[in-house]
């Protein structure tokens with residue numbers, strides 16, 4: 001869901017969805033400015049946003065590594081396809 005403008009009011013409750021949207025590049029510039037202003041004055045949300053960003057960055061690293069590891073070596077794929085042909 002793409003957050004909608006909520007002029008002049010970035011509440012703590014809306015901050016997590018905006019942090020997610022910002023991370024995904026889906027946060028409108030005016031909301032980004034509101035979010036940044038809120039994070040500058042709200043220590044609790046700033047800490048949560050920093051933790052969220054670290055978590056999402058780690059998740060992307062793990063996902064990227066997992067995608068690389070999920071590819072079987074060519075020799076294994078060739079043998080597996082040969083076995084499937086024998087079975088079929």
Ligand SMILES: [Zn+2]
Nearest residue numbers: 011012042045
């Ligand atoms: Zn807050």
